[in-house]
Amino acid sequence: MDAPRVLVIGLDxxxxxxxxxxAPVAEAIAAGMxxxxxxxxxxxxxxFGLDGSDDIEAVVTAALGRAVWEVVVVGGGVRKPEDQVELFERIxxxxxxxxxxxxxxxxxxxSDTFDAAARWLDAPG
Incomplete structure (x- = not known):
């Protein structure tokens, strides 16, 4: 049986x-992965970046199309700031x-990205 596939969408x-x-956020992302x-x-x-260097919808669309995903985790950086609610909705x-x-x-x-995905997988936590 193939391993379950998870896509994690978030801010670079x-x-x-x-x-x-x-750096501390990048290190936490790496540890979580x-x-x-x-x-x-x-x-x-x-x-993706918020510095204007990405077409965010194109980046996310391409990632979503690369595989069949069992779980998609949307990171807190996308979801939490109130001024980004439109971006969150688009994603x-x-x-x-x-x-x-x-x-x-x-x-x-x-650091709890795996735990978020594991709630929806039959993976050991």
Missing amino acids: PYRVPGPWDP TRFAEAGVAVESCL INLVHRLAPDAAIAFNSTA
């Missing part, structure tokens, strides 16, 4: 404007349209 911490240190490999779950990340509607059979999960932090 190195391409989010502002005076902040993206490692948990998928340890559990035998295939995972792919779809990270959820893309997932709904392009991966209609996938469960949609939400993480709280980069």
Whole structure:
């Protein structure tokens, strides 16, 4: 049996404007992704920037089309800031349209991304 497939959609911490240190977030993302490999779950990340360098809908559409996904996790950076509600809605509607059979999960932090997906998988936690 093939490993379940999870797509994680979120912000590229190195391409989010502002005076902040993206390294801790990037490290937390990498650590969170490692948990998928340890559990035998295939995972792919779809990270995009808010710096204007990406056509976000095109990036997300391409990622959604690369495989059949059992779960799509939408990261907190996309979901939490109130000023990004329109972006969040666009992404959820893309997932709904392009991966209609996938469960949609939400993480709280980069480090609990596996836990968010595992709620919808028969994967060991």
